[in-house]
Amino acid sequence: MSKPLIHHRTAEFGRMFTSVIEDMQFVYRTKGSVLMMTASGTGGMESAVVNLLSPGDLTIVCSTGAFGDRFVNIHKAFGLKPVVLSFEWGTAVEPEALRKTLKENKGVKAVFIQHTDTSTGVVNDIQTLSKIVHEESDALVVVDSVSGLAAERLETDAWGLDCVVTGSQKGLMNAPGLAFASVSERAWKAVESSKLPKFNFDFKLIRKSLADKETPWTPAISIVAGQAAALKLLRAEGMENCWKRHDELAAHARKLLKDKLGLPFYAKNPANILTGVKLPESVDGTKLLADILKEEGISIAGGQLHLKGKIFRLAHMGFITKSDIEAGVAALEKRLVGAKA
Amino acid sequence: MSKPLIHHRTAEFGRMFTSVIEDMQFVYRTKGSVLMMTASGTGGMESAVVNLLSPGDLTIVCSTGAFGDRFVNIHKAFGLKPVVLSFEWGTAVEPEALRKTLKENKGVKAVFIQHTDTSTGVVNDIQTLSKIVHEESDALVVVDSVSGLAAERLETDAWGLDCVVTGSQKGLMNAPGLAFASVSERAWKAVESSKLPKFNFDFKLIRKSLADKETPWTPAISIVAGQAAALKLLRAEGMENCWKRHDELAAHARKLLKDKLGLPFYAKNPANILTGVKLPESVDGTKLLADILKEEGISIAGGQLHLKGKIFRLAHMGFITKSDIEAGVAALEKRLVGAKA
Numbered sequence: 001m002s003k004p005l006i007h008h009r010t011a012e013f014g015r016m017f018t019s020v021i022e023d024m025q026f027v028y029r030t031k032g033s034v035l036m037m038t039a040s041g042t043g044g045m046e047s048a049v050v051n052l053l054s055p056g057d058l059t060i061v062c063s064t065g066a067f068g069d070r071f072v073n074i075h076k077a078f079g080l081k082p083v084v085l086s087f088e089w090g091t092a093v094e095p096e097a098l099r100k101t102l103k104e105n106k107g108v109k110a111v112f113i114q115h116t117d118t119s120t121g122v123v124n125d126i127q128t129l130s131k132i133v134h135e136e137s138d139a140l141v142v143v144d145s146v147s148g149l150a151a152e153r154l155e156t157d158a159w160g161l162d163c164v165v166t167g168s169q170k171g172l173m174n175a176p177g178l179a180f181a182s183v184s185e186r187a188w189k190a191v192e193s194s195k196l197p198k199f200n201f202d203f204k205l206i207r208k209s210l211a212d213k214e215t216p217w218t219p220a221i222s223i224v225a226g227q228a229a230a231l232k233l234l235r236a237e238g239m240e241n242c243w244k245r246h247d248e249l250a251a252h253a254r255k256l257l258k259d260k261l262g263l264p265f266y267a268k269n270p271a272n273i274l275t276g277v278k279l280p281e282s283v284d285g286t287k288l289l290a291d292i293l294k295e296e297g298i299s300i301a302g303g304q305l306h307l308k309g310k311i312f313r314l315a316h317m318g319f320i321t322k323s324d325i326e327a328g329v330a331a332l333e334k335r336l337v338g339a340k341a
Numbered sequence: 342m343s344k345p346l347i348h349h350r351t352a353e354f355g356r357m358f359t360s361v362i363e364d365m366q367f368v369y370r371t372k373g374s375v376l377m378m379t380a381s382g383t384g385g386m387e388s389a390v391v392n393l394l395s396p397g398d399l400t401i402v403c404s405t406g407a408f409g410d411r412f413v414n415i416h417k418a419f420g421l422k423p424v425v426l427s428f429e430w431g432t433a434v435e436p437e438a439l440r441k442t443l444k445e446n447k448g449v450k451a452v453f454i455q456h457t458d459t460s461t462g463v464v465n466d467i468q469t470l471s472k473i474v475h476e477e478s479d480a481l482v483v484v485d486s487v488s489g490l491a492a493e494r495l496e497t498d499a500w501g502l503d504c505v506v507t508g509s510q511k512g513l514m515n516a517p518g519l520a521f522a523s524v525s526e527r528a529w530k531a532v533e534s535s536k537l538p539k540f541n542f543d544f545k546l547i548r549k550s551l552a553d554k555e556t557p558w559t560p561a562i563s564i565v566a567g568q569a570a571a572l573k574l575l576r577a578e579g580m581e582n583c584w585k586r587h588d589e590l591a592a593h594a595r596k597l598l599k600d601k602l603g604l605p606f607y608a609k610n611p612a613n614i615l616t617g618v619k620l621p622e623s624v625d626g627t628k629l630l631a632d633i634l635k636e637e638g639i640s641i642a643g644g645q646l647h648l649k650g651k652i653f654r655l656a657h658m659g660f661i662t663k664s665d666i667e668a669g670v671a672a673l674e675k676r677l678v679g680a681k682a
Contacts, residue, residue, distance in 0.1 A: 078538045177563070
């Protein structure tokens, strides 16, 4: 990323960009299309909604936290009224509840699900949920894997996932600034007939430029360079090893947190990407984490919205090592000893 | 940009982000709002359309090249039918033609104009055009200064500009990945009543987060860091000096191009950002520029769309020096000597 910028309308950029797209197909486990956008993960989420749907389409949004609610808000912003299947924060989507909702709502165009919701640290069983969607309907399966991809197992083609959106800054081990979307053949059919308005995120324009090894608009070139480098690491590691590494990191983090802190975990179906831990009521979580950042230079996330100050979320995804986790737990332990009792 | 990433929900990021916004107010010459988005310049252009307008709104788009046409295409994508005031590529917007169009079309909500159009290297007289809009109507003045800001003089407040969009990678001397929009008080009133759909680019959500020194979605943090550093250079230089530097760079480039190549310039009202030069018909412009890039490592842009292969565009904006220009002209001269006659 520190190298001089490559102009984005050159063969050199075309080669780098092509390697990113091909390596993303490897990470997504898809032979289908992968599109790249200069955007946050939220832009990627919006791109799925506006490219697949038309006014009046019936959809189901499964919500298990802040990011499920974000899908609902995107729908509402574009005039859609999704059926919202909500679950208590900290719990995962219940597969039979989704089946029941599909049976009750015929003609659903798409089902939106988070792979992992970083607000709670929950992982959803995408394989089972996708199977149920395909058994009960012709709906597209749209997955927000902004924080999940390359940390939790995900098989785009084998699981029948029609559109999976992600961001560059989590499991993809890059700086933030890029969003990606996989698009299945079935999803392309929906794109062809989609009537919601879009321009910046128009999948058809992006596909057209992709054929020329370009993006339609100037991309975040330095972040693309970072992504190309990070994807080489994932390619060398292989996805099975990558998922195993995250299994081990998560197990290591949870054992340490249990042994050293002994506080209750927040999520009932915890993801490999992070562990949410409930803080004792006597502890000001916001101050605790600000102190750790200031005094030790270790960044540990707090709770969002109604969980602000009440939980912490220790990340163990992407470019994070066992020793990073150990340093984080040690910093927490030092400050929580008195509060444990 | 090479420093470790600062998490975007921290006080440290808040300070950096605030400095970027304040320095952008300095560059824009505005006391009004400046909003930041993780996007290409095209995302910034879309943000102006979707935040200021409602279905059925009457607008005028002045088009002098590829980027004027882009504004038209964004309008169409969102169901609007603008009055398009087109000028031949290479010429600027004719002020009295705009006045006539305003007189013929009452109730125009906004007028869209490029400050500079990089496809042709033309600069428009934004001060005069804005004055005419305000004399003839209540329309908002929306300016695409993606390539113009911090290269050509622009006075957001003094010239009555309601929304000026720009990108990080031209006069702002940063890598691409960020878009900015200035929003006047009048423009905020339009935002309040706007009915076009938006989420990722929603100015109201961005303003709400700005009050907390945050962005609503994860920003391209490393590009924000680059922008903070580049803006310190502009702040130290001052805008008058910055514009003077670009006047001198452009004059230097044009004198050299005239003396050494003697080929006709493309634009009738050339901008300070780049000079477009017509190539002899015998020259394959695409190959010429590819050769220069490959053999000398100097990046010179070609023509876009119908100008592909027929012109070159020598940039002299932002982080470009006189010696860069001299190296570029020398590389061209070496290869065009035989073709001159």
